[in-house]
Structure formats: C-alpha cells, structure tokens
Amino acid sequence: MTDLSELKLYATKPHPCSYLPGKDATTxxxxxxxxxxxxxxxxxxxLGFRRSGHHVYRPKCQDCRACVPIRIPVEEFKMSRSQKRCIKANRDVQTLIVDNIDTEEHYQLYANYIEQRHADGDMYPPSVQQYRDFLTSEWGITRYLxxxxxxxxxxxxxxxxxDNGISAIYAFFDPNETKRxxxxxxxxxxxxxxxxxxLPFVYLGYWISKCKKMSYKVEYRPFQVLIENRWVVVKDYKS
Structure with missing residues (x-):
C-alpha cells in the first residue's frame, strides 16, 4: 500500500459554508x-476524503464537525417499503454503463437539473466547462451510469x-420525473x-444532520459514519 504520509495537504482560507448559514468552512x-x-x-x-473533478478533499473546520462521512454496508442494508416501491416504479428503466458523458444530450440534462433544482447553489449557473471539470473521469476508476x-x-x-466499494460522486436527472x-x-x-x-460499501459523501438537503442519506439503513477516524454502525436513527 502507498504511504499516505508522503502526500502534501493544503488548506483553504475560511469561507462561508454552503450548507449551514452563519458558519465558516475550511477544506x-x-x-x-x-x-x-x-x-x-x-x-x-x-479516511473520509472525497473528490470533485480531480481535486481530493475533506472538510476541516476549526469550530465545527458537522460534516460526517457516511456509507452503506451493502450486505446489511435492508430496503424500506418506500424504497421497494421506488424499485417497482422504475421497472421500465434501462440502465447502461457508458464511457463518456461529454455530449450535448448529457449536458442539457445536467443544465436543466441545476437550473430547476439548484438555482440557489454553488453550481448555478451551469456551464459546459464547469460540467466537464466537475464530472471528469479519474485514474481509470470512474464509471458513468x-x-x-x-x-x-x-x-x-x-x-x-x-477497492472496497462504490463512491457515489454525483447524480442528475430530469426534474419532471418526480414520481420516480x-x-x-x-x-x-x-x-x-x-x-x-x-464490494462491501457504497460511499455517499458527507452527511450534515441539520441540513435538510442531506437528510436522505440516513434513509439507507443500517448506515455507517466516520467518527474520530472510526467507522461506527448506526441501525436505529431518529431525525
């Protein structure tokens, strides 16, 4: 295994947090x-790192530990009734693994999704260059569905x-298909x-308990969270 201690780390200056109003974030x-x-x-x-494009990062805020890495242990995971209904509602969907999403068809779906669902977010307004930079294929391990x-x-x-799971980087979809x-x-x-x-895990990124946009991540149970560099199993969680 590669010695991670040889990697150089850099930190951003504190900046307004995208998820918790009034908080500063450092990455x-x-x-x-x-x-x-x-x-x-x-x-x-x-160890809780994520990637955005070719950048690999982790939150490291001075006075806040709200961003918690979260993952699904796939062998223990049990679908809820609503999740089973979701599977049933999408029986007609065909899923394909493709090598490239740098096309007008894919970008238009992305732009429509950002404009209708995330006009208040950091990725608005969308652009082709932003799309390419954000959703790059890295190190031969990226797959597009x-x-x-x-x-x-x-x-x-x-x-x-x-090596031990699937890391869910990002997903975008037709905003008009809400029932699915x-x-x-x-x-x-x-x-x-x-x-x-x-592969034993699906990594869902970071979960913030006080952020409604991230509440969906605890609906896949049991789940695991990284607390003080140790993955902890959570079976029963009440929001």
Whole structure:
C-alpha cells in the first residue's frame, strides 16, 4: 500500500459554508500535483476524503464537525417499503454503463437539473466547462451510469469503483420525473451493483444532520459514519 504520509495537504482560507448559514468552512485538499491513482484514492476514501473533478478533499473546520462521512454496508442494508416501491416504479428503466458523458444530450440534462433544482447553489449557473471539470473521469476508476426510458435519457450517475466499494460522486436527472424518485433509485441501483461486484460499501459523501438537503442519506439503513477516524454502525436513527 502507498504511504499516505508522503502526500502534501493544503488548506483553504475560511469561507462561508454552503450548507449551514452563519458558519465558516475550511477544506483541506491533496496536492493537485500528487501522483494519485485508484489505490491511493481508495485509502483516502476510507479516511473520509472525497473528490470533485480531480481535486481530493475533506472538510476541516476549526469550530465545527458537522460534516460526517457516511456509507452503506451493502450486505446489511435492508430496503424500506418506500424504497421497494421506488424499485417497482422504475421497472421500465434501462440502465447502461457508458464511457463518456461529454455530449450535448448529457449536458442539457445536467443544465436543466441545476437550473430547476439548484438555482440557489454553488453550481448555478451551469456551464459546459464547469460540467466537464466537475464530472471528469479519474485514474481509470470512474464509471458513468445512464438511466433511460425507451431510449430517452432521464438520469445520469457518476461513481468511482474503489477497492472496497462504490463512491457515489454525483447524480442528475430530469426534474419532471418526480414520481420516480430517481435519486433514490440511483442509490438503490448502486447498492445492488456493489453487492454483485462483491464490494462491501457504497460511499455517499458527507452527511450534515441539520441540513435538510442531506437528510436522505440516513434513509439507507443500517448506515455507517466516520467518527474520530472510526467507522461506527448506526441501525436505529431518529431525525
């Protein structure tokens, strides 16, 4: 295994938090010039790091520990009744693994999603360059999932295949297909896919208990959270 102690870390200056009003955030990130690969990134994911494009980062705020890494242990995961209904509602969806999403069809779906769902977020307004930079394919481990109905593209998911799991990087979908709960369906698909690949976890990024936008992440139970560098199982959680 690669010695992670050789990696250089940098920190951003404190800036307004995107998730908790009135809070400042600081992010540490791996040297962009580091010789990164899938093995190193897998080890860093186990320690709570994520990636955005080719940047690998982790929150490191001075007075706040609200961002908690969260993952699904796929063998222990049990679907709820609503999740089973979601699977049933999407029986007509065809899922494909593709090599490239740098097309007008994919970008238009992304732009429509950002404009209708995240006009108040950091990624608004969308642009082609932002799209390419954010959803790059890194170190030979990135996979793109297409979800289609009768050849019509309704959702896209970007994920990385780690040594011990699937890291869900980002997903975007047709905002008009609300009844299908495509965000839920995407996570359920990745959980089943991880099981088929004999990978034990699906990494969902960071969970903030006081942020409503992240409340969906604790609906996949049991889940695990990284507390003081130790993954802890949570079976019963009351919001």
């Amino acid at each position: 540490i990130f791996i040297d962009p010039d580091a010789d990164m690969n899938g093995d190193i990134f897998s080890q860093l994911s186990e 297409e979800f289609r109905i009768e050849n019509r593209l309704i959702a896209v998911s970007v994920c990385d295949l780690l 709960s495509l965000g839920v369906f995407n996570i359920l698909f990745q959980t089943q896919w991880a099981k088929e690949l004999k």
